[in-house]
Amino acid sequence: MHSKKIFTIASIVLMTAALSSCGNTIRGMGKDAASTVNATQSAGHSVAKAAR
Template structure:
């Protein structure tokens, strides 16, 4: 492999790994938001039933 090819492959790998990390963080935030929304809905239903 030439130097240019190796550099291109290394750059691609770095960008790919960075985007994977961002995707994993984004999925974690989305999951946390879903849990929070579900808990809030449960509280609202509980409060409505109590009144």
């Protein structure tokens, strides 16, 4: 019974750590996507200005 309790607690700790790192990764991917959109829009504006 004692080892089952330790295994359960260890599993919960590991799952919590894994989920928190996934959240950081997703947040970082969102920032990268936003930066890509901003860079693309900026490049589009530069091309539009050069075409005038």
